[in-house]
Amino acid sequence: DALLFLGLRLFGLEDVASIRAHMLPCKTAAQLRNRMNNLRARRAPQNPVKEYCLRRIAPFTLEEEETLRLGMLACGADEFQQLNRGLLARRPALALTHAWSHMRAAPGA
Helix, strand or coil: CHHHHHHHHHHCCCCHHHHHHHCCCCCCHHHHHHHHHHHHCCCCCCCHHHHHHHCCCCCCCHHHHHHHHHHHHHHCCCCHHHHHHHCCCCCCHHHHHHHHHHHHHCCCC
């Protein structure tokens, strides 16, 4: 679990392949996802993985908001995955999806 936590801190929640390659090569990606889900479950006792996943996501900086806006103009409103992988890879996908949907819904976007 300590290596899984270190991998989450280094590579984030979305990059299970890198965690597997660099931290736990003897485990499959499915095994790592399953372990993360078990550690994050409501019934699981407090642990570093659960705390990492529940930590508050910092608000976007003005630079990140501008990057999202420019990315929306460059990639189009329907190419969210391309933007997510390229421009703001360190941000959680859920936070990007939320910001993206608000920008699309905003009048003048």
